[in-house]
Amino acid sequence: MAEPAPLTPCPPWLLPHWQGIYQRHQQGQLPHALLFTGMPGLGKRQFVRFVVESLLCQNMNEHTGACGACDSCAQLTAGAHADFSEVIPEGASQNIKVDTVRELVGWLQLSAPPGRYRAALIDTADAMNRNAANSLLKTLEEPGERAVLILAAGQPGSLPATIRSRCQTTMLSIADRNAAVEWLVAEGVSHAEQQLEHARVGPLGVLEQQTDDWQAAEQSLQKAWRDLLLMRASIGKIVESLSALPARRCLANFAQWSLMANKRHLSVPVGADPATLELISEVHSCLSSEQWFTFYDRIQQLYRSDSASFKTQAVLEGLFADIRLSTQG
Ligand SMILES: [Zn+2]
Structure with a gap:
């Protein structure tokens, strides 16, 4: 019972x-x-x-x-x-x-x-x-x-x-967007309306994003993506820096950023918070539009695959190695 x-x-x-x-x-x-x-x-x-x-x-x-x-x-x-x-x-x-x-x-x-x-x-x-x-x-x-x-x-x-x-x-x-904003304000979220607009997640997700843990993880992910594309660290080091984060969180961000970089190439407006926009602006030219789309597709497939059979470290290493290879191609 x-x-x-x-x-x-x-x-x-x-x-x-x-x-x-x-x-x-x-x-x-x-x-x-x-x-x-x-x-x-x-x-x-x-x-x-x-x-x-x-x-x-x-x-x-x-x-x-x-x-x-x-x-x-x-x-x-x-x-x-x-x-x-x-x-x-x-x-x-x-x-x-x-x-x-x-x-x-x-x-x-x-x-x-x-x-x-x-x-x-x-x-x-x-x-x-x-x-x-x-x-x-x-x-x-x-x-x-x-x-x-x-x-x-x-x-x-x-x-x-x-x-x-x-x-x-x-x-x-x-x-009911007003109800969502009201709820976020009652939960103590500042700039609730703008946050909801750019979040790509629902109100519960926006609330979760206010926590220090979430913000720290977001910064680690942005650093890893920069280090990877701008050749600032070895793949081993980058993967290690992400070892405490859930694989799905990593893949969700990487997929979203690949899509944004592709949009940037195609001059389609990208809606995101200022830190993400800056990241995209720094890295988008590392790959071509087609390459970004190919990686977006691949990361999405990884995201959807059975996480039980998932060796996070090996999966990320393989993905990162291919991205690095493409940036040099
Ligand atoms: Zn009843």
């Missing part, structure tokens, strides 16, 4: 997305499989949990979601709801296993109580391996009565096309 937990509030900037779902529900047009995607730091996981709790509630509200007072809400807060099931990544690999998904699919075929939903949640759907994802097809093709499957994925491209095509996909965005 799960630990008791309070009901989940909707991230305020995503409320218009909930209202869309609510209206489809009122019209009897709620699809049985919903997939939510969107940029990092938007609160996707919190949002899908809010949606599930609201759909299970017997008095759901267009503005506030679950009521917090009915039987269903009481079961949810006690951490034991008979008509709710969720799948979470397991073990060191943090993958979702095929047996776990099969069990969920079997459960979802059971009929729901009259007038209620039976809801399943997979809030990190991109952690499913291919077999696990394919085992969802059965429930997507023959859903149980009043069964609803809710998925969230930061990297929906890693889900098989057969799964994506059977879900109604919503790309979440900062649908």
Whole structure:
């Protein structure tokens, strides 16, 4: 049994997305499989949990979601709801296993109580391996009565096309920008509006970027990128300087900067904070537009690959060696 937990509030900037779902529900047009995607730091996981709790509630509200007072809400807060099931990544690999998904699919075929939903949640759907994802097809093709499957994925491209095509996909965005800015201001973030504009992440991401740890990591990454492209340090030293940072963070930055450098070549405006703009301006001419795009593509692929089988140091060394070789070509 799960630990008791309070009901989940909707991230305020995503409320218009909930209202869309609510209206489809009122019209009897709620699809049985919903997939939510969107940029990092938007609160996707919190949002899908809010949606599930609201759909299970017997008095759901267009503005506030679950009521917090009915039987269903009481079961949810006690951490034991008979008509709710969720799948979470397991073990060191943090993958979702095929047996776990099969069990969920079997459960979802059971009929729901009259007038209620039976809801399943997979809030990190991109952690499913291919077999696990394919085992969802059965429930997507023959859903149980009043069964609803809710998925969230930061990297929906890693889900098989057969799964994506059977879900109604919503790309979440900062649908209520004022609400996002207000929330950031209340969290003590200065220049909230400008920060949100340049961040390329949602409000939760902007908040995370205020921490000293995040800022220090950003400076290490910028130094590493300069050292690599301007030949200021050996590849071994540069890789070592990044050893404390998560591989995905490194790759996400390098991909973004490659794309920005490519844009700079093509005279497309680049939106970023002043420090990043300065970095791009210093290094963009080290590679041609085509080379930047090729590396962007390669880094994106690395980013999407299975991080469990990832030898960070070897991957970065290989990538950096090729970039260096290209700068001399
Ligand atoms: Zn309720």
